[in-house]
Amino acid sequence: MKIRIRFSKHGSVRFIGHLDIMRYFQKAIRRAGIPVSFSQGYHPHQLLTFASPLGVGMESSGEYLDIEVEECSSIEELQEALEAQMAEGIDVLSARILPEHAANAMSIVAAADYRLGWPQNMPCTADELAQLAAQFTAQDSIPILKKTKKHERVVDIRPMIYDLRAEGSSLYLRCASGSEANLKPQQLLETMLRSGGLEYNPYACLITRLDLFARTKDGQLVSLEKYNG
Numbered sequence: 134m135k136i137r138i139r140f141s142k143h144g145s146v147r148f149i150g151h152l153d154i155m156r157y158f159q160k161a162i163r164r165a166g167i168p169v170s171f172s173q174g175y176h177p178h179q180l181l182t183f184a185s186p187l188g189v190g191m192e193s194s195g196e197y198l199d200i201e202v203e204e205c206s207s208i209e210e211l212q213e214a215l216e217a218q219m220a221e222g223i224d225v226l227s228a229r230i231l232p233e234h235a236a237n238a239m240s241i242v243a244a245a246d247y248r249l250g251w252p253q254n255m256p257c258t259a260d261e262l263a264q265l266a267a268q269f270t271a272q273d274s275i276p277i278l279k280k281t282k283k284h285e286r287v288v289d290i291r292p293m294i295y296d297l298r299a300e301g302s303s304l305y306l307r308c309a310s311g312s313e314a315n316l317k318p319q320q321l322l323e324t325m326l327r328s329g330g331l332e333y334n335p336y337a338c339l340i341t342r343l344d345l346f347a348r349t350k351d352g353q354l355v356s357l358e359k360y361n362g
Contacts, residue, residue, distance in 0.1 A: 134202050135231040137238065138215070139358050141194045142187065146222035151186035158198060161218040167211060170201040184238035184345050184357060185245070185310060188317070194226070195246070195344035197238045197357045205230065232361050238345075241362065244295060244354050245310035246343040247318045250303035256331045263299035265329045270297050277324055290316055290324070295354075297321075307354075310345065 142154070149157075159179055162169050171177040184197035205211055212228040219225060257265070269275070275291040293309035293316040308316040318340050323333040346354040347362060 134205055135233065135235055136200050136202060136205065136208070136211070136228055137231050137357065138198045138200065138228045139226045140196050140198065141224045141226055142196055142222065143192045144222040146220065147190055147192045150189050151183070155183060161215060162200065164218045165214040167214065168203040170203055182237040182239050185242050187342060191340045191342060193342040195342055197345060199231070199238045227358060235361060238357055241347040241360065242311040242345050242357070243309070243348040244307060244346040247306045248303050248341045248343055249306065249318055249322055250339050251337055252339060254334070254337045255302050256326060256334070259299065259301050262304065265325060266297050266299045266304060269325045269328060270294060275324065277320060290321065294321065
């Protein structure tokens with residue numbers, strides 16, 4: 134039986150890396166008494182899959198974890214049992230049973246929503262931020278130099294920006310995310326601010342991932358919390 138769990142990550146736990154979060158959930162699932170399924174072979178491990186690793190220092194209200202269990206008599210009791218094991222800063226927001234044919238969360242991620250906000254030391258006024266965002270997305274092409282361990286290449290990130298708007302001291306971004314195309318919000322923010330002649334300070338902006346999305350056959354984006362494909 135496949136179960137998709139949505140959880141949040143806020144506060145000081147945002148500085149805990151993905152591998153540690155993965156080990157944390159493995160232990161929490163055992164403590165909660167959830168009858169999770171295991172892989173076969175000499176080194177069996179819990180059958181669980183995270184949708185997308187969250188960068189260190191980022192908060193989130195839309196993280197997803199798929200697990201396989203031997204049985205589940207009550208999804209509400211499972212959610213409550215897992216939530217009881219959570220440390221401060223991590224909350225289990227929902228849990229639901231998936232159809233047996235459903236693909237795992239990691240393989241279907243296509244987009245993500247983010248909020249980029251400045252608790253203080255905002256690089257410009259709210260009106261200037263809104264104007265800069267409008268000018269930035271009005272461009273037909275936004276090339277950036279993307280560096281990897283092996284090479285460098287120029288990538289046009291404009292097709293990866295699905296929506297970008299400013300509200301007060303925050304930017305709201307919907308962008309490509311996943312294996313086919315992936316835009317990091319830090320890359321967009323640095324490129325946008327510098328295009329307006331503003332300084333980019335990676336420590337001044339608090340980035341929060343709001344949700345993750347899959348794409349349906351007709352091209353619509355649907356939250357992983359509701360997607361059944």
